[in-house]
Amino acid sequence: MDELVKMAQTSEPLWIPSSKGKGEMLNREEYEKIFTPCLGPKPDGFVSEASKEVGMVSINSLALVETLMDSERWAEMFPCMIARNWTSEIISSGMGGTRNGALYLMQAELQLLSPLVPVRQVTFLRFCKQHAEGVWAVVDVSVDRISDRGGSASAQTSLNCRRLPSGCLVQDMPNGYSKVTWIDHTEYDDTHIHHLYRPLVSSGLAFGSKRWISALQRQCESLTILMSSAIPNRDKPTPISSIGKKSMLKLAQRMTQKFCRGVCASSSQKWSKLEIGNIDEDVRIMTGKNMDDSGEPPGILLSAATSVWIPVPPRRLFDFLRDVLLRSEWDILSNGGPMQEIANIFKGQDQSNSVSLLRSTVSIHMHACV
Incomplete structure (x- = not known):
């Protein structure tokens, strides 16, 4: 959690402008000076991907936290990104009837909509903490191995990627929106990714924070319209109620x-x-x-x-x-x-x-x- 919050609140020299002129990239040398790797050395053959994105989202912090800590609602919020997910164990449900201090063991399959990019299988701890009134953070970090759902420990399978501290820092804004800072930091095996998609994946546009924020913004806008009393048409009236x-x-x-x-x-x-x-x-x-x-x-x-x-x-x-x-x-x-x-x-x-x-x-x- 400390690493996520510091990465979200720090700019240069930890985050520097991308060489391609779009977004920010992680300064690896600076990162290694500040943080002690919590997962140990990067596995042989894996590559690193890190991204940071800030966006205004039409949802308050409590509602977003509840969504992220509920595996079914999390999948519904990101239908194009989450192929499958579930909560394996609730280690702590939180304190005082809130999600503050909640710690879950979760599993997910993350996807890019192409048969040429393998689904990313991840198993991780998800921790939620309230930092101040209207300020929450949710962080994920991988555990290296996992047993299949309903299987035994002997059925353990090595995964093709792992998440270093990743997640979001959420702050309520006066207009009912939230300011969301999303961090995605992943190490993954790229050997089975088709050459057409390797630049897209390595840039972070496929699985990185910009995609999470964009998907969150679109879905929250859609939910706002769905819950409104009147749904607007585009150009002309329609007989549909x-x-x-x-x-x-x-x-x-x-x-x-x-x-x-x-x-x-x-x-x-x-x-x-x-x-x-x-x-x-x-x-x-x-x-x-x-x-x-x-x-x-x-x-x-x-x-x-x-x-x-x-x-x-x-x-x-x-x-x-x-x-x-x-x-x-x-x-x-x-x-x-x-x-x-x-x-x-x-x-x-x-x-x-x-x-x-x-x-x-x-x-x-x-x-x-x-």
């Missing part, structure tokens, strides 16, 4: 979770990889059973996923994919004709963060943009 709009937003959340599970080979879905001789090695084809409680009929799921490099700016590609008038150029469900947007519901301050209900000549389907 407020209750119907909230149902659409909840459905979009489940769609996102299903999509993420279909891209990454998380153990939560119990996928089986199909080995097909004439399929490129960059394509992952998996099968699994649909046995959840989402109301969908039980059956066999088939997932095919790959990643490709497209030499255009990300925003240009994103705008192309969400443009209803251009959808027929890439979506077979459009039946070669234009789509009609029946409703468009905001999920955040950015107007491109929305949920649309689309009609084609043959079907109606949902389209979520984040």
Whole structure:
């Protein structure tokens, strides 16, 4: 906890401007002068990644702390990043009916939405402490080995990454927002990461603090809208009621979770990889059973996923994919004709963060943009 707070509150020379001109990078030499490694030497073949990000988030400190200390709510807050997680043991539940002093042993699988980047398996202690009125910190630190859920100690498995003191410092602001300083400090094995993704991962954009903060901001904005009495439309009125709009937003959340599970080979879905001789090695084809409680009929799921490099700016590609008038150029469900947007519901301050209900000549389907 002391290391996290000091890293969050210190700037130069511990954190220095990145050589690429974006964000800050950890000064390793300065770090080693200040801190004694709590996990021992870095494992052979592992590389280090450290990042720091500060953001304003539409949630108060108590609510954020409660979310981070509840494994189910934590996963719901970061659906694109957490493939699977659970609390193995509650060592301390806190003091005085609060999370102050709470210490949990937790396990998680962290994902980047590509079959070319392995899921990160981590086991860690999560500790929560109140530092002042309206000021909280939550810190994670890895334990090196873990037994599988429901398994025995003899079933221990070495992990492909470990978290050095990482987490967030949260301070309430007068407007109902919180100032969140996020630290992510990880050592990981990069040998199985595809060469297309190694620069993205090493920069911290894949698993680092900027991604955690951005995901937290988007999700909190979405929850604020979901809990409001009136949900705004984008351009025109819609016959869908407020209750119907909230149902659409909840459905979009489940769609996102299903999509993420279909891209990454998380153990939560119990996928089986199909080995097909004439399929490129960059394509992952998996099968699994649909046995959840989402109301969908039980059956066999088939997932095919790959990643490709497209030499255009990300925003240009994103705008192309969400443009209803251009959808027929890439979506077979459009039946070669234009789509009609029946409703468009905001999920955040950015107007491109929305949920649309689309009609084609043959079907109606949902389209979520984040």
